Amino acid sequence: MAGAQSPLPRDRRRAELREFLRSRRARVSPADVGMPDGGRRRTPGLRREEVAVLAGVGVSWYTWLEQGRDIKVSEEVLDAIARALLLDAAERAHLYLLAGLNPPPASAAASVPASPEVQRLLESWLPRPGYVRDRHWNFTAVNDAARAVFGYGESDHNCLVSSFANARYRVLHRHWAETAPDVAAAFRADAARYPGDREFDRIAADLAAVSPEFAELWARHDVAEHTGAVKAVDHPEAGTLIFDATLLPLPEHPGHHLILHNPRPGTDTLQRLEKLMRERGLVVAHPG
Template identity: 35%
Template sequence: MNELGDFLRARRSRLSPADAGIAVYGHRKVAGLRREEIAVLAGVSADYYTRLEQGRERHPSAQVLDALSRALDLDDETAEHLYRLAGTSPGHSPAPVREVVSPALLQLMDHYTSTPAFVINRTLDVLATNAIADALFSPFAVADNLLRMTFLDPAGRKFYAAWNRAAQAGVANLRVAAGHDPRDPRLLELVATLSAASEEFTAMWTAQDIRGKTQDAKELLHPEVGPLSLTYQAFDVRNAPGQQLIIYQAEPGSASAEAIILLGARQPRKTRRNA
C-alpha cells in the first residue's frame, strides 16, 4: 500500500503546465506535470520526489510537505490530508473510533422531532437515527452506510436528485477517513466492496479528491412526499472521535419543511442502530 505516493501522483496529474506557470514547447506525452517539474516547484531533487511517489521514502519533513502543498496547489483541507498520509501532522496516530452512540446523544436526537438527525462514523456507516431520519431513508433496503446506499442500492439513483454530485461528495468524505488511518480494516473492506461493484466509485476514488462535510444543500426525491431541498450541519462528537452528528433542515415555511413534517407523521415508529 502506498497511499502517499498514490495521492501525490493523482494530484500531480491534475495540474497543467499553465497552472504552474511553466512554458510548454511541443507535444507532451504525460497528463499534468512531470515529476521533475513538481520537484523543481517544491525545491527538492527529482530523485527524492520520485522516491516519495514510489513509496521508497515515506517520512518527508514538515518543510517538504509545506513545499509540496504549495507546488501542488492544495487547499488547507487537502494539505492536512497530505500531512496525515505522511504521518507527520500533530496527533497523526489514529484514535480508536467508537462505534456505539452514547445514550445521552441518542436522547438528544429524540428531541429533534421535526428534522432528520443521524450519527455516522468516518467511513460513513450510519450508527444511529431518529424517527424522521428513518422515514427519510425508508426508500433504501437498509440504511447502513451512506456510500453503499448511494452506489449499490438502486434507490440511490432516484433518491439523490443530483446523484453525481452527491456521489462525488461522499467519496471525497471517505478520502478524509483514509487520511486518518489508511489501514483501517473497515475502510479497506468498504473500498474493496464498492470498487468491485461500481466503476463509477473506482474512478471517483482514484481521483483523490478530499472534502469534509460541508453545509451544501441536499436535493432529494422521496417517493412518498416528493422533492426535498435540505441543508445540513455536521457536528463532531467530542467524546467519540470519528463520530459526527448530522442534522438536516428545511427552510421554515417551505414546501420541503411541510414535506418533512408529513414524512415524520407517516412513520411514527422509532428505530435506532448501534454497531
C-alpha cells in the same frame, strides 16, 4: 510538527503557560507519583526539580519553561511533562497550545454506540432527519425521519455504501450525480487521517466491486472536506424536500459525527415532512 496558530499573543501565552504549569504542579503530591515526601514544604505539590526528574529533563530547562522563557520544546518533552503532572487529555492539549505547538489529534475509536444523550437528541430532532456515523461512515444511530426521507432500510449499515449501492437512495436524491464525486473525495480524505487503518481500503474495494460509478471516482484520488451540504430529495409521498445538512464532530468519541438535516428556509419542506411523518404513524416532536 508545525507551530500552532495560537489566538493568544506570545507574551500572554507565556504568562498563561507559567501559571498553568505552576497550578498543575501544586495539585500533585509526591505520593501521587510514588515519590518520598521529603519533609515539610513551603508550598503544596511537587517541587520543580521533582517534575524535572519525573519528566527526564534538566532542572534548569524545566525552570525556564515554567518561567515562560523563549526556549525550544518538543512533543516528546511535553508528553513527558504531561505524564509527570498527571494531566488529562484536555490539559495535555492545552499544554501543547500554550507551548506553541499543535496538539496531536485524539485517537479515534473505530466504532462505539451512540450515547443515550445523543440518542435522545436524535429523537428530539424529529421530524427532522438525523444520524450518527463512525470514522468508517458506519451508522451507529439513525432516527425514524432519516429512514423515512432517505430510504434507509435494515440492510443499510454504512453511509458511503448506501450512497452508491442503495438504488432507492440514489433515485430520491435529485443531485446524486453532481454530489457523488464530493462524497467519494470526502471518504478518501477521512481515510488519509488514519493511514494504518485498512478498514477504509476494505470498504472502498468492496464498494468498487459492485459500483462502477464509485470505482471510477475512487480511481481519481480526489480529496475534499465534508462539513455540510444542501440535499434535495424528490420523495414519492412527500414531494420535494430540501435540507441543509450539517456535520458535527462528537468530541467524546473522536472520529464520530452527528449529521443533522434542517428544512431549508423559504421552502415548505418542514410542512411536507411533518405530514409524511404523521401519515407513517411516527411521532412529530416540536421544540419546546
